[in-house]
Amino acid sequence: MNKRYDVIIRNGFLVCPDGVKKADVAVCDEKIVEIATEISGSAKTIIDAAGKHVFSGVTDGHVHFNDPGRTEWETITTGSSALAAGGGIAYFDMPLNCSPCTLDAKNFKAKLAVAQKDSLIDYGFWGGFTPKNLENFEELAECGVIGFKAFSCFSGIDEFERADDYTALVGMEKLAKLGLPLMVHCENAEMTRDLTSLALANNKTTVRDYFAARPPITEIENVSRMISFAEETGCKLIIAHISTAKAVELVTQARSRGVDVCCETIGHYLILTDDDVERLGTVAKCSPPIRDTQNQVKMWAKLLNDEIAFISSDHSPCDPKLKDGEFLKVWGGISACQTTLPAMLTHAYHARKVSLEGIARLTSQNVNEIFRIQGKGKIAVGYDGDFALVDLDKKFTLQAEDLFYKHKVSPYVGDSFCGTVTQTILRGTTVFKDGKIVSKPIGKHLRPNL
Numbered sequence: 001m002n003k004r005y006d007v008i009i010r011n012g013f014l015v016c017p018d019g020v021k022k023a024d025v026a027v028c029d030e031k032i033v034e035i036a037t038e039i040s041g042s043a044k045t046i047i048d049a050a051g052k053h054v055f056s057g058v059t060d061g062h063v064h065f066n067d068p069g070r071t072e073w074e075t076i077t078t079g080s081s082a083l084a085a086g087g088g089i090a091y092f093d094m095p096l097n098c099s100p101c102t103l104d105a106k107n108f109k110a111k112l113a114v115a116q117k118d119s120l121i122d123y124g125f126w127g128g129f130t131p132k133n134l135e136n137f138e139e140l141a142e143c144g145v146i147g148f149k150a151f152s153c154f155s156g157i158d159e160f161e162r163a164d165d166y167t168a169l170v171g172m173e174k175l176a177k178l179g180l181p182l183m184v185h186c187e188n189a190e191m192t193r194d195l196t197s198l199a200l201a202n203n204k205t206t207v208r209d210y211f212a213a214r215p216p217i218t219e220i221e222n223v224s225r226m227i228s229f230a231e232e233t234g235c236k237l238i239i240a241h242i243s244t245a246k247a248v249e250l251v252t253q254a255r256s257r258g259v260d261v262c263c264e265t266i267g268h269y270l271i272l273t274d275d276d277v278e279r280l281g282t283v284a285k286c287s288p289p290i291r292d293t294q295n296q297v298k299m300w301a302k303l304l305n306d307e308i309a310f311i312s313s314d315h316s317p318c319d320p321k322l323k324d325g326e327f328l329k330v331w332g333g334i335s336a337c338q339t340t341l342p343a344m345l346t347h348a349y350h351a352r353k354v355s356l357e358g359i360a361r362l363t364s365q366n367v368n369e370i371f372r373i374q375g376k377g378k379i380a381v382g383y384d385g386d387f388a389l390v391d392l393d394k395k396f397t398l399q400a401e402d403l404f405y406k407h408k409v410s411p412y413v414g415d416s417f418c419g420t421v422t423q424t425i426l427r428g429t430t431v432f433k434d435g436k437i438v439s440k441p442i443g444k445h446l447r448p449n450l
């Protein structure tokens with residue numbers, strides 16, 4: 001019998017959870033329906049992936065697309081396009097720096113309306129966790145947030161208040177009941193605030209002064225504090241953008257005694273060092289700051305030892321005018337969502353022999369499992385037909401004009417990568433191909449399957 005499919009991707013190397021296999025994959029009604037050495041049927045669309053590796057597309061668990069409200073920084077249109085150009089098929093957008101922040105159902109719905117209209121790829125939303133909206137957690141859960149996000153230190157946005165210890169404790173008790181995870185930006189509030197004020201009072205505003213105002217202990221202390229709260233309340237905890245190997249160690253120890261905690265890291269903590277930030281300037285300013293080489297070597301060891309759950313971009317762009325000035329004073333946030341997969345292929349696969357299925361777990365499978373997004377995150381029958389086609393050995397030098405960001409800036413401009421995304425397919429539809437966005441917005445809202 002000659003079956004007819006919507007899409008067949010032929011002759012590629014499929015990066016499946018149990019390894020890489022040369023096989024065909026067929027999609028019907030947006031879902032993977034068959035994987036076989038050779039699929040004999042016909043299809044409306046046949047994609048020849050000879051010589052390419054086929055990954056399950058990237059799900060970026062941590063982006064700030066700033067829409068609605070700060071669309072002069074980024075938009076859902078530009079952000080989702082950039083992510084797709086890097087092999088992305090879905091993202092979870094943070095409750096800041098959009099305006100209003102996502103602190104209640106009304107503001108959630110306002111953002112949802114923008115995404116329904118403009119998002120090229122699938123999306124989930126984080127709800128905000130602040131002292132001002134504890135009573136709105138239930139309504140946000142009903143809206144379908146994938147989890148909640150808190151800051152231990154100043155968030156950079158006045159309307160998004162930091163979670164003091166009382167809020168962290170009471171909020172975690174609520175989330176434990178709701179069955180939703182909390183992600184915390186872990187830097188000790190008092191230490192970062194007072195070290196920063198002291199630096200400013202003494203006119204110490206260089207890049208090195210910035211590092212000194214946010215030393216590793218600020219993260220380490222706060223990670224251990226948040227773990228204690230999670231252990232006590234039973235709330236599922238995710239440490240945001242972990243930057244120090246010592247903090248990863250704390251997470252691993254807590255996991256081994258049964259605490260439901262894991263950590264996310266970001267490409268730039270694995271790729272850049274403090275010296276790179278000094279060379280690059282404010283384009284590479286983020287918090288927590290990028291650490292030294294010694295720490296970075298240990299971070300790679302942690303990653304190779306499976307102690308890091310997933311890798312996101314923490315894409316947090318701004319109007320470039322806000323990056324113009326003294327290092328300590330300018331906006332902190334790095335634009336990076338377009339380059340996570342090529343960066344991992346370059347620095348993890350080619351340079352450090354991390355397996356391709358390991359990269360697929362870190363950029364797609366684990367994040368979908370942790371947030372219980374059904375039917376996404378791997379190449380398997382029954383899962384969505386989401387793919388990133390990659391030429392593993394094709395090198396490129398990142399040019400500003402390659403970026404789909406609203407502002408064409410990135411610390412990686414001028415860097416060479418080995419591993420090029422040639423095509424991104426969302427639920428069977430090609431959204432990006434050979435350097436161009438080729439689809440209208442078709443993103444759908446993703447909710448956790450609780």
Ligand SMILES: NC(=O)NC(NC(N)=O)C(=O)[O-]
Nearest residue numbers: 064155156286287316332333
């Ligand atoms: N308000 C922000 O976008 N902050 C972000 N900024 C960084 N990482 O520098 C973050 O994730 O903390």
Ligand SMILES: [Zn+2]
Nearest residue numbers: 185240241287
């Ligand atoms: Zn953060």
Ligand SMILES: [Zn+2]
Nearest residue numbers: 062094314316
């Ligand atoms: Zn962030």
